[in-house]
Amino acid sequence: METIKLTIDKKLVEVEKGTTILQAAKKIGINIPTLCYMNLGDMNIENKPGGCRVCVVELEGRRNLAPACATDCAEGMVIHTHSIRVLNARKTVVQLILSDHPFDCLICAKSGNCELQSLAHKLGIREIPYQGEQSTYRKDTSPAIIRDVDKCIMCRRCEVMCNEVQTVGVLSAINRGFHAVVAPAFEMNLDHSVCTYCGQCVNVCPTGALTEVDHTNQLINDLADPEKTVIVQTAPAVRAALGEEFGLEAGTLVTGKMASALRELGFDYVFDTDFAADLTIMEEGTELLDRLSKHLAGDKEVKLPILTSCCPAWVKFFEHNYPEMKDIPSTARSPQQMFGSIAKTYFADKIGVDRKKLIVVSIMPCVAKKYECSRDEFKVDGNPDVDYSISTRELAGLIKRANIDFLSLPDEDFDHPMGESTGAAVIFGTTGGVIEAAVRTAYEVYTGKTLKKVDFEELRGLEGLRSATIDFDGLKLNIGIAHGLGNARKLLDEIKAGKSMYHAIEIMACPGGCIGGGGQPYIHGDSSIIKARHKAIYAEDEGKTLRKSHENPDIIKLYEEFLGKPLGEKAHHLLHTHYFDRKKEIFID
Amino acid sequence: MSSIKIKLKEKDIAQIDEICKSFNNEPGELINVLHKVQTTFGYLPAEVQDVVANKLNMSVAKVYGVVTFYSFFTMIPKGRFPISICTGTACYVRGAEKVLDEFKKQLSIKVGESTPDGKFSLNCLRCVGACGLAPVVQVGEKTYGRVSPDLVKDILKNYE
Ligand code: SF4
Ligand code: SF4
Numbered sequence A: 001m002e003t004i005k006l007t008i009d010k011k012l013v014e015v016e017k018g019t020t021i022l023q024a025a026k027k028i029g030i031n032i033p034t035l036c037y038m039n040l041g042d043m044n045i046e047n048k049p050g051g052c053r054v055c056v057v058e059l060e061g062r063r064n065l066a067p068a069c070a071t072d073c074a075e076g077m078v079i080h081t082h083s084i085r086v087l088n089a090r091k092t093v094v095q096l097i098l099s100d101h102p103f104d105c106l107i108c109a110k111s112g113n114c115e116l117q118s119l120a121h122k123l124g125i126r127e128i129p130y131q132g133e134q135s136t137y138r139k140d141t142s143p144a145i146i147r148d149v150d151k152c153i154m155c156r157r158c159e160v161m162c163n164e165v166q167t168v169g170v171l172s173a174i175n176r177g178f179h180a181v182v183a184p185a186f187e188m189n190l191d192h193s194v195c196t197y198c199g200q201c202v203n204v205c206p207t208g209a210l211t212e213v214d215h216t217n218q219l220i221n222d223l224a225d226p227e228k229t230v231i232v233q234t235a236p237a238v239r240a241a242l243g244e245e246f247g248l249e250a251g252t253l254v255t256g257k258m259a260s261a262l263r264e265l266g267f268d269y270v271f272d273t274d275f276a277a278d279l280t281i282m283e284e285g286t287e288l289l290d291r292l293s294k295h296l297a298g299d300k301e302v303k304l305p306i307l308t309s310c311c312p313a314w315v316k317f318f319e320h321n322y323p324e325m326k327d328i329p330s331t332a333r334s335p336q337q338m339f340g341s342i343a344k345t346y347f348a349d350k351i352g353v354d355r356k357k358l359i360v361v362s363i364m365p366c367v368a369k370k371y372e373c374s375r376d377e378f379k380v381d382g383n384p385d386v387d388y389s390i391s392t393r394e395l396a397g398l399i400k401r402a403n404i405d406f407l408s409l410p411d412e413d414f415d416h417p418m419g420e421s422t423g424a425a426v427i428f429g430t431t432g433g434v435i436e437a438a439v440r441t442a443y444e445v446y447t448g449k450t451l452k453k454v455d456f457e458e459l460r461g462l463e464g465l466r467s468a469t470i471d472f473d474g475l476k477l478n479i480g481i482a483h484g485l486g487n488a489r490k491l492l493d494e495i496k497a498g499k500s501m502y503h504a505i506e507i508m509a510c511p512g513g514c515i516g517g518g519g520q521p522y523i524h525g526d527s528s529i530i531k532a533r534h535k536a537i538y539a540e541d542e543g544k545t546l547r548k549s550h551e552n553p554d555i556i557k558l559y560e561e562f563l564g565k566p567l568g569e570k571a572h573h574l575l576h577t578h579y580f581d582r583k584k585e586i587f588i589d
Numbered sequence B: 001m002s003s004i005k006i007k008l009k010e011k012d013i014a015q016i017d018e019i020c021k022s023f024n025n026e027p028g029e030l031i032n033v034l035h036k037v038q039t040t041f042g043y044l045p046a047e048v049q050d051v052v053a054n055k056l057n058m059s060v061a062k063v064y065g066v067v068t069f070y071s072f073f074t075m076i077p078k079g080r081f082p083i084s085i086c087t088g089t090a091c092y093v094r095g096a097e098k099v100l101d102e103f104k105k106q107l108s109i110k111v112g113e114s115t116p117d118g119k120f121s122l123n124c125l126r127c128v129g130a131c132g133l134a135p136v137v138q139v140g141e142k143t144y145g146r147v148s149p150d151l152v153k154d155i156l157k158n159y160e
């Protein structure tokens, strides 16, 4: 391997050929500030347009300053990363960006998390000597995401996420010069586009140009209303990330503190989406076995592979892009929606509250779930099964707003009956988890034997595409796993071409699965955080006494008392759904 | 943004397909494809961009991004009488800008737009080589020289 020696800030450093100045500096502990640059190393995601020039450094013997993120090291280079020229240039660059940026930092949704704001602070900017024309673009509000393009700095990170990683292709740079913005085709609103609401663009936007729709004020009102019973469900990935917002190390589980915080906030019942995840496995697992046995018996009508259906961004993705295959995904609703549907029937009856007076709120690592709640098929006479969904970030904000000292809260349990769950449900929060949970149950139901070991290491990991073969007592089940919609597309194209060798496939829209969801605490480019959350999820699973969905006593009771059997008539009505052809739905306005 | 909604005929789609194929449906050839398509249709309405995106297997947002980046591309059909105002140096110093403003005012459209009845469209062009006549305005095939703002009304009258 060819190496290069160079000097950065008087320190000698040796790097591989092809290393950028930015990376070389990082190696010796010098963090050059960046803005447009993005590198999510573990996920192979990079954006280096070299456009913003915040990362400039001085090279001895070169007249112009060079962007560190887009300049490769060369033998013998002598680099200064904080000379007066460099500091002044960086300051000017940021002042120029700010001259066309709204001044509403005080009330901006991104305040405190904005990379432009912290850069201005870091560079000691106290005035903006340039007076430029301010762009005035309309705000675009969809069911899940708000685009406030006046705050866009054209770093184009969102474009990389939406086009290269997710292959959805909603966002692109348009127009030129001052009028350049990132927008959907024909500047249509997001809700007219093929946007899946995966929220990955929100996750990487350095400013407040892309944010989630805020439901916290509605929640505060509902909690204060004595007429209403307000209940909450929390998704598995939330407990593995919420602590980050309170300074805890990434990967710290805060399940118990989260439950007490929710009680402090005033929810009448604190439940767990994990309960519904176990229910999902009962339905989806049964459906898998049903389709599998019919297929093996030679029924040509039954299509395989079966695809998981718990991710609403993924569901919208195939509705737009592969509607001809809409009978392949499992018809099981997502855990969020199963929870809502059971809460507003079974549970509402139990406590004698009318569904209109029962507010079901979900805490999700996700922004697509906000959109999912609003889908018509999940409403009864206009009343939604889940009233609205709050992101992990929004929950953290609410806890802070209510002066709750999160770190000193006691660990509490969820309420019954919809708070009981198994380890199988917990792992829904990470890529590979849903299918592992399904395998744990399907194996025991199919073979009639008890698993000696419930851990299926072969299904775990963070590679974008994975596969494994699981032995069901002689029947070899081929399983595929994809996270990130670009990876999903590869598996779908295989199926479309009739080349898929899988019996079952798990798909999650977000890289990492829900732990990397669009509503999680911002990772600011540190992908090791995703790994830490991933570990935490499996740790929580291991700590559970019950680790197979069909052993959840409250689920067993729910079927006995109310649902009958999996895939039965009532279950079909309350827990399953259908999909739409949205290919021609995008309209050009 | 275009407010024009058109329905493409099978034959138009086939024609776009043909053009894309002649460039091997290469996404890298997008600009050339768009150029050719615009020469054929006169403009690039949203529906046409949608077809091009499909054929080249790329997102329509990217296609739109390119269309809006180059001022050569237009999403609006030319009027029956396309008006071009020379804004080359000679015409400019002799007041082409004021003439342009007057056209905008009279027709209530901006540069690059057409009147709702599709009669006139307004565009600027660089030096037409008639600097002696500056400022120069072309309407369709006809050229008008030494145009001043107060002549604009009269020019338009010729097309009533
Ligand atoms: S939410 Fe996802 S699909 Fe929608 S614009 Fe953002 S990255 Fe693209
Ligand atoms: S919307 Fe955000 S991520 Fe996208 S280009 Fe603008 S500032 Fe960058």
Ligand code: SF4
Pocket: A197, A198, A310, A311, A312, A313, A314, A365, A366, A367, A368, A369, A508, A509, A510, A513, A514, A515, A516, A517, A518, A519
């Ligand atoms: S992977 Fe999870 S967080 Fe991401 S869109 Fe799907 S359900 Fe939401």
Ligand code: FES
Pocket: A033, A034, A035, A036, A037, A049, A050, A051, A052, A053, A054, A055, A056, A067, A068, A069, A070
């Ligand atoms: S961070 Fe290097 S040019 Fe923007």
